[in-house]
Amino acid sequence: MYALLFVILLYLSDGAVDGMFHDFQALHQWYTWKTGLGKTYKDSYEEILRKSIFTANIRLIEEHNYRFHQDLETYTMSPNQFADLTPQEFSALYLSKLHSRLPAGVSQSHLSTAQLKDLPDQVDWRNMGAVTPVKDQGACGSCWAFSTTGAIEGQLKLQRHELTSLSEQQLVDCSWPEGNEGCGGGLMTQAFEHLIQYGSESEAAYPYKAMTSQCKYRKSDVVAMMLGYKKIKEGNETDLMEAVATVGPISVAINADMPGFMFYSHGVYSIKNCSPLYLDHAVLAIGYGILDGQPYWLVKNSWGEDWGMEGYILIAKNANNMCGIASMASYPIL
Structure with missing residues (x-):
């Protein structure tokens, strides 16, 4: 668990969560996504971690799609079933x-x-x-x-x-x-x-x-x-x-x-x-x-x-x- 926390903290250290974690829109996205996929977590600690990762991924997706609308990218991204995973977790699984x-x-x-x-x-x-x-x-x-x-x-x-x-x-x-x-x-x-x-x-x-x-x-x-x-x-x-x-x-x-x-x-x-x-x-x-x-x-x-x-x-x-x-x-x- 400590190793997982260390990896997640490294992933979030770029400040992606800053300013968004308590934002109403981000919270709405989180609960809509979680409910739509029927996601559940073993305890509140795990849910806080997953919500933090989700929020960081949302920021990444939004920044990419902004570049797409500026004709700087050729494809779009969206939060799918992997949105509460770090890239390291995704790769391993x-x-x-x-x-x-x-x-x-x-x-x-x-x-x-x-x-x-x-x-x-x-x-x-x-x-x-x-x-x-x-x-x-x-x-x-x-x-x-x-x-x-x-x-x-x-x-x-x-x-x-x-x-x-x-x-x-x-x-x-x-x-x-x-x-x-x-x-x-x-x-x-x-x-x-x-x-x-x-x-x-x-x-x-x-x-x-x-x-x-x-x-x-x-x-x-x-x-x-x-x-x-x-x-x-x-x-x-x-x-x-x-x-x-x-x-x-x-x-x-x-x-x-x-x-x-x-x-x-x-x-x-x-x-x-x-x-x-x-x-x-x-x-x-x-x-x-x-x-x-x-x-x-x-x-x-x-x-x-x-x-x-x-x-x-x-x-x-x-x-x-x-x-x-x-x-x-x-x-x-x-």
Whole structure:
């Protein structure tokens, strides 16, 4: 508890709370937000801390949105379900370690064959029914499992005309031998390796619990098998564009350890100093397009529909591999 208090005091030391904590509008925002999400805390001490963090985050959001209205930012922010967390807490609870511990097994390289001029200007695989509803990973670093299932769900729809929600919990519980660590992090390629050997159960047969538990895999409940997977050339947005346009939803990883991503609301997410190498969150690229002259990647997240644009985000495209969107891209072969 003392360590948490120390981190929070450091976070609040920039004076963000000064002048706002007792402000009526800030208090109204706090109670409206807390009531709307049904937030409760274990004691008054915890609530005071959370209210202080919330107020600091509100100031951050308002300052950012002011810059947006001055045409200095390309996206807006809003207080979502994470508004009572510090960035450090958010990172620990919702982001993931994306480090490979095993050599690639049956992976292949994606070979670009289409001409850029022949690709469509806009793609959205939701329009083809190849994307399941937005899911919520909860306070578990299992984003890699959701990115994995999302890519396979897309291929099932496109190849077999069946949209089936697949089990992330199977991957969380059972893919440790391939190098994944449940809620502690993992990789989509390592999840693919597991599914090549065992196949994937449905969400209905093996439901999500947002925690690591004992493996309960049952071969009789398998609804999808994999033959292999392909990796897209690291950092190549043109190859990623071709894959998204011609293959379907693609598993990707990004650097999400930024307040702008944490509180993203609308617009094309573009941020300075977003590392294309330090990847800590796995998502699903389901399309691309242009908004107000800005090219974007259409990305499905796994933080529920209350985050972002009903669970989605637009990430700047052709912007020097923004946040590493093309640094770790892959897709399954069924």
